[in-house]
Amino acid sequence: MLDxxxxxxAYWFVVILLCVGxxxxxxxKNLVKKTIGLAIFQASVVLYxxxxxxxxxxxxxxxxxxxxxxxxxxxxxxxxHTLMLTAIVVGVATLGVAFxxxxxxxxxxxxxxxxxxxxxxx
Numbered sequence: 001m002l003d004x005x006x007x008x009x010a011y012w013f014v015v016i017l018l019c020v021g022x023x024x025x026x027x028x029k030n031l032v033k034k035t036i037g038l039a040i041f042q043a044s045v046v047l048y049x050x051x052x053x054x055x056x057x058x059x060x061x062x063x064x065x066x067x068x069x070x071x072x073x074x075x076x077x078x079x080x081h082t083l084m085l086t087a088i089v090v091g092v093a094t095l096g097v098a099f100x101x102x103x104x105x106x107x108x109x110x111x112x113x114x115x116x117x118x119x120x121x122x
Contacts, residue, residue, distance in 0.1 A: 020037070021040035039095055053077055
C-alpha cells in the first residue's frame with residue numbers, strides 16, 4: 001500500500017493542487033483570490049497531463065539506431081506536452097485579461113469583494 005502512494009506521488013501532488021485551487025474558486029470572496037485559485041487549478045490540470053504522458057527510461061521520438069522502431073514503448077508521446085504548452089500560453093493570456101478586468105472593476109466600484117459588488121450592482 002505504501003508503494004502505491006510513493007509510486008504515484010505526482011498524482012497526489014496534482015490532487016492537492018486541484019483541491020487548493022478549487023477551494024480558492026469556491027470559498028474565497030475576493031475576486032483576486034478567486035483568480036489565483038483558478039490559476040492554481042489550471043496548473044494542476046497541466047501537471048496532470050504532463051505526468052500521465054511521461055515514462056521512465058523513455059526517449060524522445062527521434063529515430064535512434066540503438067532503439068528498434070518496433071519497440072514503441074521506449075518512446076515518449078510528444079502530443080500531450082505540446083497541447084499543455086498551448087494550454088499554458090492560453091492560460092497566461094486569460095489570466096492577463098482577468099486581471100485587467102479586475103482592475104477595471106476596482107476602478108469603477110472601489111472594491112473586489114464579491115458580496116459588496118453584488119450589492120452595488122443591484
